[in-house]
Amino acid sequence: MRIPCPHCGERDVAEFRYGGDATKARPAHGTGDLQAWHDYHFVFDNPKGPHTEYWQHTLGCRQWFKLNRNTATNVIVPSPLEGEGGANAPDEGVVAIGLASANPSSVLRKKAQSTFSLKGRRGEKKL
Amino acid sequence: MAKGYNIFNLVRHAFRPNEPWPEAWAKPEPKSSYDAIIIGGGGHGLATAYYLAKNHGMKNIAVLEKSYIGSGNVGRNTTLIRSNYMIGGNTAFFEFSMKLWEGLSHELNFNAMVSHRGQMVLAVSPGQVDAFARRGNTMRLNGIDAELLDRNEVMKELPYLDYSKEARFPIYGAIHQPRAGTVRHDAVAWGYARAASQLGVDIIENCEVTNIIRDGDKVVGVETSRGKILSNKVAIAVAGHTSHLAAMAGMKLPIESHILQAFVTEPVKPLVHHVVSWGAELFYLSQSDKGGMVFGGHIDGFNTYTQRGNFPRIQNVMECATTLLPFMSRMRLLRHWGGIQDMTPDGSPFICKTPTQGLYLNGGWCYQGFKATPASGFTYAHTIANDQEHELNKCFSLDRFEKGKELDEFGIGNWTYKQ
Ligand SMILES: Cc1cc2nc3c(=O)[nH]c(=O)nc-3n(C[C@H](O)[C@H](O)[C@H](O)COP(=O)(O)OP(=O)(O)OC[C@H]3O[C@@H](n4cnc5c(N)ncnc54)[C@H](O)[C@@H]3O)c2cc1C
Ligand SMILES: [Zn+2]
Numbered sequence: 001m002r003i004p005c006p007h008c009g010e011r012d013v014a015e016f017r018y019g020g021d022a023t024k025a026r027p028a029h030g031t032g033d034l035q036a037w038h039d040y041h042f043v044f045d046n047p048k049g050p051h052t053e054y055w056q057h058t059l060g061c062r063q064w065f066k067l068n069r070n071t072a073t074n075v076i077v078p079s080p081l082e083g084e085g086g087a088n089a090p091d092e093g094v095v096a097i098g099l100a101s102a103n104p105s106s107v108l109r110k111k112a113q114s115t116f117s118l119k120g121r122r123g124e125k126k127l
Numbered sequence: 128m129a130k131g132y133n134i135f136n137l138v139r140h141a142f143r144p145n146e147p148w149p150e151a152w153a154k155p156e157p158k159s160s161y162d163a164i165i166i167g168g169g170g171h172g173l174a175t176a177y178y179l180a181k182n183h184g185m186k187n188i189a190v191l192e193k194s195y196i197g198s199g200n201v202g203r204n205t206t207l208i209r210s211n212y213m214i215g216g217n218t219a220f221f222e223f224s225m226k227l228w229e230g231l232s233h234e235l236n237f238n239a240m241v242s243h244r245g246q247m248v249l250a251v252s253p254g255q256v257d258a259f260a261r262r263g264n265t266m267r268l269n270g271i272d273a274e275l276l277d278r279n280e281v282m283k284e285l286p287y288l289d290y291s292k293e294a295r296f297p298i299y300g301a302i303h304q305p306r307a308g309t310v311r312h313d314a315v316a317w318g319y320a321r322a323a324s325q326l327g328v329d330i331i332e333n334c335e336v337t338n339i340i341r342d343g344d345k346v347v348g349v350e351t352s353r354g355k356i357l358s359n360k361v362a363i364a365v366a367g368h369t370s371h372l373a374a375m376a377g378m379k380l381p382i383e384s385h386i387l388q389a390f391v392t393e394p395v396k397p398l399v400h401h402v403v404s405w406g407a408e409l410f411y412l413s414q415s416d417k418g419g420m421v422f423g424g425h426i427d428g429f430n431t432y433t434q435r436g437n438f439p440r441i442q443n444v445m446e447c448a449t450t451l452l453p454f455m456s457r458m459r460l461l462r463h464w465g466g467i468q469d470m471t472p473d474g475s476p477f478i479c480k481t482p483t484q485g486l487y488l489n490g491g492w493c494y495q496g497f498k499a500t501p502a503s504g505f506t507y508a509h510t511i512a513n514d515q516e517h518e519l520n521k522c523f524s525l526d527r528f529e530k531g532k533e534l535d536e537f538g539i540g541n542w543t544y545k546q
Contacts, residue, residue, distance in 0.1 A: 001437055014439035018429040018544055034529070041541050042381040042472050042528040046370035048432045071384070072432050
């Protein structure tokens, strides 16, 4: 399997580390509902088909990003729901454990500009 | 259908060389209803049907298999059996399974080629020797066989390891379970299928379950590629596709599907007389009766339903093989394949009731479902027949995460893809 890194382009899967389902929303900080935490930690959609997930380019730029992959075929597909960054921003919880995200397909389309959606960086670009 | 296998019909067949053996199990058409339906004709589904018929007198049962018997993980695994577990419920459950393996060929009148060749788990640091001493003591306190071997004893038993000064992983010792070993996996599927069929169980191949029919919070049957079949007891045992089946009944589970690869080399003369394994990379190797080295390691590390493995894992397993057993660098790889495992956040399985009345769940077997086959069938049959868990599978419930009763044997944390 080869994975398109938003920064470095297509590389062998050996260079990456998997980070799980990226569509799960971490319960808000201070949530007391244990069922919400249980479902977040222990329950999986586990679809046989399209799956949006986190990967980190550990042996490259070390950037975390989101990837759309079909789990029935391992074919990596562009996301149909591309926003200009905002829609791809990780939820708070994910930032808290050190993940940031970018939509690889939108980035591949415009490789020249760095459109990855780390909030701080986007700010910098404006300066 | 072949009734008993014995010396007389063996001799009779020897004198009639052109006559094929009768089919081992009957191939009936599905009936419109059953007392119990088991979804999935793998090792666990077939064993469950056999024990339902034998221990609980239920004869009007069907096993529905979407493909052919033996097409799933029961025919893809690396045949290793052991009971060297350390945590609460696991210890008793897997030892019970080991005891069932010991008499299985006689019980099924089918040679499952159960070989108690022993398993050696290598220690490559003094700390690991201490950890193995603790594991061995836990096992012995539970009446399970275990011995701690030092470097010299390992050298005598496994002379082919790398004992040189330059060895990347110096051998400090090993923990040995003499009763561990291997079992011919296809024979387990065929043996249970035949024995269940003889007790009146309908084994229906090429019959995919496409929906689970419910009436309120009760199960009433299933829709299949061969029509609707009714039953008020429906039991899931579909290994890698557990989430898929559960979704048909409106359940989301603590399960993710991952690929595990396995490898076999060209056959050579007998050399490796044990199962040799190395915990750090989950690497293990044994020599099959045909002479090939059968070995494997970790799952690929991300969820997938494709039975195709990735090259980085192949490379990692080969590195383990050649580092620990230098002779492996001169062996030629014959085949490699993959199977889809249902991984859970604590690495332990589920054998339990579900929120839907009459619907039962058996899944989440991770790396360890083959060795569990007899005990899984035995306790699942008990759960289905009595609508109540057996003493041995109480710990494998769906709500164990809610209750803080995880069975995290490796202490890795809640990661399906790291178990
Ligand atoms: C490469 C590999 C090596 C392994 N090595 C070992 C080992 O050494 N020791 C060990 O203890 N365990 C091992 N395992 C794990 C073990 O093989 C599994 O945990 C175990 O076989 C799963 O139970 P089963 O036999 O019932 O599964 P399966 O044989 O996979 O049975 C499930 C069946 O359900 C059927 N099914 C799926 N969906 C449907 C549907 N909708 N309708 C009808 N039928 C359906 C499938 O076709 C399949 O036949 C290994 C697994 C793999 C992949
Ligand atoms: Zn990169």
